[in-house]
Amino acid sequence: MGLLDVLRGKFVDPTHYPSVHEGGDIITTRLDAVVKWGRKSSLWPMPFGTACCAIEFMALSASHYDLARFGAEVLRFSPRQADLLFVAGTIVDKEAPVLKMIYDQMPEPKWVISMGVCASTGGFYRSYHVMQGIDEIIPVDVYVPGCPPAPESLIAAVMKIQERIQNGQQAKSAQRAQKLGSPGDAWIDRRSRRDAWGKEDSERAAQGLPPGGVLPLVPEAPKKEDHHG
Amino acid sequence: MASATEVPARPAYLDRPAVRILTEALGAERVTHVSDWRGDLAITVKRDAWVKAASLLKTHSELDFRMFLDLCASDYLDNRDDRYEVVLHLYSISKKHHVRLKTTVPEADATIDTLCGVFKGANWFEREAWDLYGVVFKGHPNLSRILTHDDFVGHPMRKDFPTGRRFVNKKTKEWLLQVPPDSEHPVVNIGPSHPAMHGTFRIQAVMDGETIQDAEAEIGYMHRNFEKMAESRTYWQIIPYTDRLNYCSSFMNGHGWALAVEKLLGIQAPPRAEAIRVILSELSRIMDHYVCIGTNVVDLGAITPFFVLFRVREEIYELLEACCGARLTVSYVRIGGLAADVPDDFEARCRKLVDSIRQYTLQADKLLTRNPIFNRRFRDVGALGKDDCLEYGWVGPCLRGSGIAYDIRKDHPYSGYEQYDFDVPVGTVGDCYDRYLVRMAEIEQSLRIIEQALGKLPKGPVIVDDKTVALPPKDKVYTNIEALMNHFKLVYDGILPPQGEVYGYTEAANGELGYYIVSDGKKCPWRVKVRPPCFNIYQAFPQMIKGGLLADAVAIIGGLNIIAGELDR
Numbered sequence: 108m109g110l111l112d113v114l115r116g117k118f119v120d121p122t123h124y125p126s127v128h129e130g131g132d133i134i135t136t137r138l139d140a141v142v143k144w145g146r147k148s149s150l151w152p153m154p155f156g157t158a159c160c161a162i163e164f165m166a167l168s169a170s171h172y173d174l175a176r177f178g179a180e181v182l183r184f185s186p187r188q189a190d191l192l193f194v195a196g197t198i199v200d201k202e203a204p205v206l207k208m209i210y211d212q213m214p215e216p217k218w219v220i221s222m223g224v225c226a227s228t229g230g231f232y233r234s235y236h237v238m239q240g241i242d243e244i245i246p247v248d249v250y251v252p253g254c255p256p257a258p259e260s261l262i263a264a265v266m267k268i269q270e271r272i273q274n275g276q277q278a279k280s281a282q283r284a285q286k287l288g289s290p291g292d293a294w295i296d297r298r299s300r301r302d303a304w305g306k307e308d309s310e311r312a313a314q315g316l317p318p319g320g321v322l323p324l325v326p327e328a329p330k331k332e333d334h335h336g
Numbered sequence: 337m338a339s340a341t342e343v344p345a346r347p348a349y350l351d352r353p354a355v356r357i358l359t360e361a362l363g364a365e366r367v368t369h370v371s372d373w374r375g376d377l378a379i380t381v382k383r384d385a386w387v388k389a390a391s392l393l394k395t396h397s398e399l400d401f402r403m404f405l406d407l408c409a410s411d412y413l414d415n416r417d418d419r420y421e422v423v424l425h426l427y428s429i430s431k432k433h434h435v436r437l438k439t440t441v442p443e444a445d446a447t448i449d450t451l452c453g454v455f456k457g458a459n460w461f462e463r464e465a466w467d468l469y470g471v472v473f474k475g476h477p478n479l480s481r482i483l484t485h486d487d488f489v490g491h492p493m494r495k496d497f498p499t500g501r502r503f504v505n506k507k508t509k510e511w512l513l514q515v516p517p518d519s520e521h522p523v524v525n526i527g528p529s530h531p532a533m534h535g536t537f538r539i540q541a542v543m544d545g546e547t548i549q550d551a552e553a554e555i556g557y558m559h560r561n562f563e564k565m566a567e568s569r570t571y572w573q574i575i576p577y578t579d580r581l582n583y584c585s586s587f588m589n590g591h592g593w594a595l596a597v598e599k600l601l602g603i604q605a606p607p608r609a610e611a612i613r614v615i616l617s618e619l620s621r622i623m624d625h626y627v628c629i630g631t632n633v634v635d636l637g638a639i640t641p642f643f644v645l646f647r648v649r650e651e652i653y654e655l656l657e658a659c660c661g662a663r664l665t666v667s668y669v670r671i672g673g674l675a676a677d678v679p680d681d682f683e684a685r686c687r688k689l690v691d692s693i694r695q696y697t698l699q700a701d702k703l704l705t706r707n708p709i710f711n712r713r714f715r716d717v718g719a720l721g722k723d724d725c726l727e728y729g730w731v732g733p734c735l736r737g738s739g740i741a742y743d744i745r746k747d748h749p750y751s752g753y754e755q756y757d758f759d760v761p762v763g764t765v766g767d768c769y770d771r772y773l774v775r776m777a778e779i780e781q782s783l784r785i786i787e788q789a790l791g792k793l794p795k796g797p798v799i800v801d802d803k804t805v806a807l808p809p810k811d812k813v814y815t816n817i818e819a820l821m822n823h824f825k826l827v828y829d830g831i832l833p834p835q836g837e838v839y840g841y842t843e844a845a846n847g848e849l850g851y852y853i854v855s856d857g858k859k860c861p862w863r864v865k866v867r868p869p870c871f872n873i874y875q876a877f878p879q880m881i882k883g884g885l886l887a888d889a890v891a892i893i894g895g896l897n898i899i900a901g902e903l904d905r
Contacts, residue, residue, distance in 0.1 A: 155529060156534070157536050157557070157558055157900060158536075158558060158560075158580070158583065158900060158901050159580055159583035159586075159664060159665060159901065161534070162583055162584060162627065162664060163663070163664055165627075165631075165646065166646060166649070166650065166653075169642065169643055169646035169647070169650075170643045170646060170647050171646070171647060171650040184529075184530070184531040196558075197558065197560050199556075199557065199558060199559055199560055200484075200485055200488075200502060200503065200504065200505045201484065201485040201505055201508075201556050201557050201559065202528065202536070202557045202558070203504075203505060203506075204505060204506055204507055204508050205508055205528055205529055205557070209529055225560075231565075231576070231577070232560045232561060232565065233499065233500060233565075234499050234500065234560065234561035234564055234565055235484075235492045235497070235498075235499060235500065235501055235502055235561060235564065236483075236484055236485075236488075236492070236502070236559050236560065236561055237502075237560050237561065254665060255664055255665065257663060
């Protein structure tokens with residue numbers, strides 16, 4: 108099998124299949140096809156694991172299921188080094204600003220997998236302190252159902268992300284905002300909640316301030332008297 | 337009709353030492369109520385005698401209730417004269433008995449004196465009771481929100497607080513510690529999103545070079561309202577929620593819940609169900625210890641033991657999957673038994689699994705126990721003395737690591753643990769290395785229990801034959817009108833326990849997992865309080881790391897095995 112056969116089908120557009128020049132050691136293709144191919148085959152995930160799903164995520168990254176087979180074994184615990192955010196576990200309101208900051212700190216292009224029903228919709232925690240799906244605050248590319256999802260479905264999600272990368276797709280805004288629960292105090296209006304996040308942030312942005320849910324990246328240095336004066 | 341002269345016999349529990357001593361010391365008018373229902377001694381005292389009663393229970397040599405288990409509040413709305421109740425659970429290691437001390441707090445003046453001066457462990461529990469119920473603890477050093485966020489308004493566990501009312505929180509609390517602005521010592525913030533903090537814990541430490549001068553912890557990043565949800569669920573609907581408390585060993589939580597509800601109902605599961613529960617609980621304990629040891633050493637930079645231990649965890653998963661269809665969150669127990677019988681090849685698979693666990697544990701043992709780097713990171717790090725352990729209410733492997741041989745399976749056997757021969761491993765110093773060794777030794781003891789239980793696995797049904805508790809078999813429901821009616825009645829009405837309250841406790845992987853259930857006779861419990869082992873253990877963490885190196889804090893937290901789902905509920 109020649110190099111061409113190996114690479115055939117790896118790139119996005121069938122009209123831009125690589126062609127091999129004389130001797131077989133030079134290949135031409137489109138740059139973005141190569142870039143996307145490289146990106147999808149070397150995902151660096153950041154596991155934002157909070158609960159039960161994180162245990163299954165560990166199982167995914169451990170020896171039996173071995174995420175390394177998909178080129179995504181380099182787990183980074185710093186968002187600045189990662190391009191795939193795994194939100195594994197329930198996100199509660201107290202955790203929300205942390206998650207938002209982590210997402211904002213990731214460099215573009217970035218993708219988000221919402222693992223499990225808690226991260227996707229709040230799951231069976233319809234309650235006073237649980238975020239009813241992380242898409243209230245950050246966009247999500249792939250939702251994985253299950254409580255917790257089996258590692259196989261996570262592998263499917265990673266493959267789905269690879270497909271999206273190849274197709275150049277990315278979730279740009281929070282999706283699937285809808286009302287949940289019965290009317291009254293228990294009514295959870297995800298759209299209005301999401302808008303509340305977004306609206307105030309745009310006002311703050313107009314004043315040149317960082318978004319409201321985001322901690323200042325560098326804590327203010329304590330003011331000191333000048334000793335040398 | 338009873339004649340007027342007939343005096344009911346004086347109940348024997350009024351002569352129990354705790355009742356006698358409290359009545360003598362406080363005066364009979366301050367001890368307002370005593371009961372001994374389902375074997376739980378409960379004493380209600382007046383609010384002004386609260387601190388005195390608690391300290392008397394702790395210090396009196398005949399009682400010796402030195403182990404702090406749990407403190408919580410409950411809300412009774414208009415059902416009682418005083419709206420709130422504060423409940424304290426204590427245990428005595430030397431006398432091996434429990435007590436529940438209660439007092440009532442009126443709505444108009446919802447205050448009570450703090451117990452922080454009596455038990456160190458009361459601190460966080462009182463903060464939680466204030467956060468969730470708004471009962472003010474006078475004299476508390478730091479009465480601030482602990483589980484909910486700072487923008488939260490109101491006290492969510494009150495019965496008149498709507499379950500779904502949320503408040504947006506956009507900013508994490510920036511400083512946990514008060515540091516003078518001209519301080520030379522930097523503050524290091526660790527977590528909640530930090531690999532060693534496992535996503536949900538947060539520590540701030542004031543550093544002096546590499547040494548931690550002062551530290552403060554914050555929790556609540558995983559508070560997903562188990563207790564509030566439980567108040568609107570029937571007793572069996574709560575089983576899936578319990579699975580997600582300590583999700584590393586979810587079967588054991590359900591086991592504990594089923595036992596607590598069975599205690600409330602006054603029933604017992606059939607022997608076969610109990611034996612299977614024991615086997616699966618011990619397998620879960622092994623899984624839990626594997627996660628603890630595996631992730632602990634990953635935090636220290638050694639990834640090979642993690643791969644070794646997770647390989648065999650997969651095999652345990654496979655067995656659980658064969659039993660109930662789920663890998664992690666099993667929901668396999670039912671009130672009064674199990675959801676279904678185990679597969680036919682269960683015994684053979686179990687025996688194979690036991691061999692495999694032995695082999696992999698030995699491999700991990702070879703990698704770690706005599707490893708010089710591991711030894712240097714673990715030995716003499718994070719030791720906690722026996723007295724502090726009891727004051728904070730430490731339980732499980734952490735308590736046994738400090739040299740106190742308290743194991744509920746031995747001291748208060750349940751589910752037939754008294755039939756099995758096993759040892760309770762204890763440590764000597766109470767450092768990280770001891771806790772590690774205790775866990776490794778417990779894996780072997782669990783295997784011994786499993787082998788014995790497999791050897792005499794009884795035949796018979798796996799759920800009680802009681803139409804008010806257990807659903808009838810499906811084949812009967814489809815063919816028999818009576819079974820169909822029973823099925824309908826039970827699904828529609830739920831299990832209806834008698835009015836009353838119980839405290840059911842089991843030895844979970846991290847220690848004593850207690851459920852304090854208050855039933856008002858309806859299909860949903862009035863109040864469920866989990867006594868989570870991690871909450872007590874983590875509370876001591878800031879104190880343990882003071883004076884140590886920052887790198888040691890990472891080694892300590894992994895060895896304590898704090899599970900967020902259980903810590904914050």
